[in-house]
Amino acid sequence: MIRRLASGEYRLYSRKVDPKTGKRRNLGTFATREGAEKHEREVQYFKRHA
Numbered sequence: 001m002i003r004r005l006a007s008g009e010y011r012l013y014s015r016k017v018d019p020k021t022g023k024r025r026n027l028g029t030f031a032t033r034e035g036a037e038k039h040e041r042e043v044q045y046f047k048r049h050a
Contacts, residue, residue: 001013001015001024002033002037002040004033005029010029010030010032010033010036011028011036012026012027012029012030012036012040014027027039027043
C-alpha cells in the first residue's frame, strides 16, 4: 500500500497489519510514486523467489 505523506513523499506500507504493533509496517519512503511502485514489485518478487 502506497500513501502520500504531507511532505510530498510516498511511503510503502505492508499489506497486512503487524500483530505486535497493530499498524502496517513501513517498507520505505520514496521521492516519487514510481519509485515506491518499483520497490513494491521488488518486495513481491523477493517474497515469491527467496
